[in-house]
Amino acid sequence: MDEPAQLGALLRDGAVEPMVDDSNGIETIAPITPGDIESFHRALDLVARERKYLSFLEAPPLDQTRRFALDRIAKGDPGFVAVIRGEVVGWCDITRHDRLIHAHRGSLGMGIVASHRGRGLGLRLINATLAQARKTGFVRVELSVHADNARAIALYDKVGFVREGVQRDAICIDGQYGDTIMMAIVELENAAG
Numbered sequence: 661m662d663e664p665a666q667l668g669a670l671l672r673d674g675a676v677e678p679m680v681d682d683s684n685g686i687e688t689i690a691p692i693t694p695g696d697i698e699s700f701h702r703a704l705d706l707v708a709r710e711r712k713y714l715s716f717l718e719a720p721p722l723d724q725t726r727r728f729a730l731d732r733i734a735k736g737d738p739g740f741v742a743v744i745r746g747e748v749v750g751w752c753d754i755t756r757h758d759r760l761i762h763a764h765r766g767s768l769g770m771g772i773v774a775s776h777r778g779r780g781l782g783l784r785l786i787n788a789t790l791a792q793a794r795k796t797g798f799v800r801v802e803l804s805v806h807a808d809n810a811r812a813i814a815l816y817d818k819v820g821f822v823r824e825g826v827q828r829d830a831i832c833i834d835g836q837y838g839d840t841i842m843m844a845i846v847e848l849e850n851a852a853g
């Protein structure tokens with residue numbers, strides 16, 4: 661069995677990696693709660709201000725972020741945060757599309773603050789979030805990633821996302837145009853979930 665398939669089988673059986681206590685500074689991966697929103701907003705703002713990876717260059721205002729996050733929590737959309745000593749250092753979430761014919765789809769977004777990258781947090785966050793998506797019946801999880809974001813693309817490849825196409829010159833940051841790559845996981849078997 662190849663790695664993504666093996667991972668899918670593990671996740672479908674609910675074998676998500678164990679959560680870890682953060683009392684000694686070790687990270688916790690847990691569903692986002694209303695109490696995490698301000699800290700999530702700070703993490704989102706830090707990553708956005710790097711001007712390289714996200715579709716905004718700073719976080720939306722806190723009240724807008726709070727409304728969006730509370731709405732997602734109320735709907736039961738998958739969303740996890742990585743927390744170290746009470747501070748959110750990473751997130752991964754999937755937002756369900758709202759039109760009836762698109763309601764089997766969700767869009768994934770994620771980020772880790774720079775100082776905590778490359779230590780496995782992204783992989784643990786995306787695994788937890790995809791496991792929840794499978795349990796809650798998402799058939800299609802999709803995302804768009806800047807074509808020069810090799811680290812994120814490697815992570816998405818690793819967990820089973822498939823490239824569906826390129827949007828040419830789809831972004832413009834500081835006068836520089838760049839392509840985005842569309843990727844998705846499609847699992848019709850989740851419909852029964």
Ligand SMILES: CC(C)(COP(=O)(O)OP(=O)(O)OC[C@H]1O[C@@H](n2cnc3c(N)ncnc32)[C@H](O)[C@@H]1OP(=O)(O)O)[C@@H](O)C(=O)NCCC(=O)NCCS
Nearest residue numbers: 713770771772777778779780781782783805811812814815
């Ligand atoms: C992309 C991102 C979420 C990955 O999270 P991370 O915690 O840094 O990654 P992990 O340590 O969990 O590594 C997971 C996999 O990512 C890939 N990866 C990690 N660091 C990498 C690097 N420097 N170069 C290439 N691939 C890399 C590898 O496939 C890795 O698996 P491996 O270690 O078994 O080879 C994170 O780096 C990040 O937030 N980057 C900036 C924001 C961003 O790009 N968000 C996504 C927008 S679409």
